[in-house]
Amino acid sequence: MLKKIIWTLVLVPVLLGLFLWQVQPAWWVAAKAEWLADFNSERAELAASWRNDGLTFGRQQDQAACLTRALTDFDGCTGYQCTVNHGRFLRACLETAAPSEAFCDGVPAFRNELTEDDKSWAKYSCWERNIRGEGCRMLMRQQQLFCSGGSAVTEPEPESDDAAAKPASTQG
DSSP: OHHHHHHHHHHHHHHHHHHHHHHOOHHHHHHHHHHHHHHHHHHHHHHHHHHHHHHHHHHHSBHHHHHHHHHHHHTTOOSHHHHHHHHHHHHHHHHHSBOOTTTTTTOOOOOSSOOHHHHHHHHHHHHHTTOOSTHHHHHHHHHHHHHTTTSOOOOOOOOOHHHHHSOOOOOO
C-alpha cells in the first residue's frame, strides 16, 4: 500500500508537468507570460538601482575609489548575477568619477579575445588585492575596457602559413 502512495505522489506531479509542458493551455501560457514580465521588471529595477548607486558614488570619488569599492563589495560574492551587478556599479561609477593618476598604468589594452597576458594580469590583480571569486576577473575587464576608451583594440590578422606557401597561379 505504501508503494502505491509513493508512486502516486511521484507520478502525478510528473504527469501534470508533462501535460502542462506539452499542451500548454491558455491559462498556463498567460501565467508564464505574467511571471516572465514580473521577472524582467524586477531585474530591470535591480539593474537601474546598481547603476544609480555607481553614478552616485562616482560623483563623489575618483576612478581608483570606484574600482576599490566594487572589488571590496564583490569580495566573497558568488554567482553570475552578483558579478553582473557589481560590473554595472563599476561601469557607472567610472563614468562619473574624477580621474585618478596612474589608474590605467600597466592595464593591458582591451581585446575581444583574451590573450594569456590579459588573463594573467586579471588573475594577479585579483590575487594582489586578495579578492576571492571568479567574477573578479570580469570586473578587471571593466577596467581594461574603460582604459581602452570603451572599445576593443583591433589587431591585424597574422598571415597564415597556408597563404605564404601557395604559389602564384599562372595563366596558360
